Amino acid sequence: MGKIRISLLAKELGVKSNLLIDKCHEKGLSHITHHANTLISDQAEMIRQLFKPTPPITPAKEEPKVKETPPIRETEQKQGDKTVLQRSGSVKVVQPAKIVMIPKSQPLPQRMVKVAPSKTFWKKKRPSTVVPVKRKEPEVQVTDLQKPVVKEKETRVTMEPPITVKDLSAKLGIRANEIITKLLLGHNVRSTINQILAEDIVQLLGIEYGVEIEIKKKELVEERDFIAEQISTKAEDMVYRAPIVTFLGHVDHGKTSLLDSIRQTNVAAGEVGGITQHIGAYKVETNGKHVVFLDTPGHEAFTAMRARGANITDVVVLVVAADDGVMPQTEEALNHAKAANVPIVVAVNKIDKPDANPLRVKQQLASLELISEEWGGKTQFVETSAVTKKGINTLLERLLLESEILELKANPRNPARGVVLEAHLSEGRGVVANVLIQDGTLRQGDIVLCGKTFGRVRLITTDRGIEVTEAGPTTPVSVSDFSAVPDAGDKFYVVGDIQKAREIAQGRQKKDRESALAKHQHVTLDSLYSKIAEGKVKEIKVILKADYKGSVEVLKKALEELSTQEIKVKILHCGVGGITESDVLLADASDAIVIGFYVTTEDKARILAEDKGVDVRLYKIIYDATNEIKSAMEGMLEPESKEVVLGQVEIRLVYNISKFGNVAGCYVKTGKITRNSSVRLIRNTIIIYDGKLESLKIVKDDVKEVRAGFECGLKIANYDDIKVGDIVEAYEVQKFARSLPV
Structure with missing residues (x-):
């Protein structure tokens, strides 16, 4: 009796796997919980019957009747000394011309024409002659459609800062002196006609004059202004793209060895050890399909890129050593992956070791809400060994299966867009950026906008060191040259106008200079109430570090119990040890508060927290921590x-x-x-x-x-x-x- 996997049946029927799982539950197949589960042929046929289309019945439509409009006719009739033009819907009365004679002794009215009898009238004065002028009375057309239009006074206007008294005067139609007087007497503000006014003062003046003033700051020309026009999402143009995978895990659990084993097993000998390490990503082929691996296994780099908005990872592989089990950095990496909201595949590595215990790894991860599909969960576990190559192909197959569920597609006809993995200044090539193309095709000569830089693509090199003229979706390449070195995590786009690219890049540079003076304000316990009032916070995100595991559990439970229906306390990450740079990076990316209990903050982490504006609180008594957060929450509760x-x-x-x-x-x-x-x-x-x-x-x-x-x-x-x-x-x-x- 044949079997078929849920994901393959969903692909056959052209529906989502989740919908198929729901239909299985409706038919009593409760054991189906994941897209990797299988159905026997009879069960599969029963599910297929549910998705057989029924021919739609379309009622006959009556053609709308077109109402004929009678032609407009015009007739001319004589009524006494008037000529009346009659037409359908209106009457036009034409008055006859009148001849007005004015004596020479009287002064000429404004409508009279004075004609000189000769071109030499300026040499010798001659009596002027009066020429009678025919004056026509205005034609009157009587119609019901003509009504006087009364322009209403504007009650809402939009202005762009900076706003001066002169600008406000012109917009409201009020004399500048009156506005200056009102500012002095009503608001105690001394100003001149060219002085820039504060936004709140402008809006108050608008209320006093009965006009609502909307202050709309001029937005910089951004990629959204032109990307929407360039991107095509037509189904016929979309093709499969390879999944982008990042390895995370504890130190010395075999991440690098596993990556090297995958590369040597699936990449030709000429491609091994080439320029891969410099590109930061490489492609692996399996069963005719590709998987792209990012060469940034450290979760700190992973979070740093996510903090810049570069969520480029499709799947995370959590590497756990079978002989060591879940360690503090494993739990930390798991929290980073959960915060990124991407699917997780667990690689239970070093399975060849004599003391390997994969069952213990599953139990430990189950306590962290990462349950194997064998135990009714949704997480795929693969036992691997970098030494014996066991499970390598199975891991690649599972990654391809996850990508099928995600339905990853791209359009090679689109202009290229992607993200910078790293960049440097090369002595022979100038600024070189190692990028990953996410959609579209990058070609030589394309104009590229990348963060605060721009340039024209002159050279494209693959991860194998081969020069090419173009590169398609999900391809890691090295390109040059740019006006400056871009940052890792910056997004790049191909644009059609180099002047537009220059304008956007310069605008971003200006914006960065302004934000350097007024840095982003993260949530703190002191600013929590105002953030809640503005609707910006619905939960308090906390990163918790303590001296002992027991202290972590007690403090975590005490903080979570403070949650109410209106505001929640969410523990993003908790662990044993001091507060590190990784904790601050996670807090910066997730807008969280860092709480330390009987621990200290590393020097680099302290400097980074001050630079990022992350709130770090240190306590020695558990009740001090809970009471301080409780007080902040009580101030946020609606009375x-x-x-x-x-x-x-x-x-x-x-x-x-x-x-x-x-x-x-x-x-x-x-x-x-x-x-x-x-x-x-x-x-x-x-x-x-x-x-x-x-x-x-x-x-x-x-x-x-x-x-x-x-x-x-x-x-x-x-x-x-x-x-x-x-x-x-x-x-x-x-x-x-x-x-x-x-």
């Missing part, structure tokens, strides 16, 4: 609202005042009623209306409140249906500070 009844008022008389409405003469039975309190109108124990007071008086005097035992007059805002005997209940909503549960 609790509670309704308090102030008093009840009985309506005894109703007066109707013209242009004012119904006014109630009342008696305060209990408590009090205030001018600012909310009120309910109650009739026969049923709430008729809930609103606010418009006025509260004793006789003719306005008062702020009236207490029990006194009479008063009141008017309910926007409501007149009041009757004798109704009860007006006064209440207010009070807010109380909340605290976290003990």
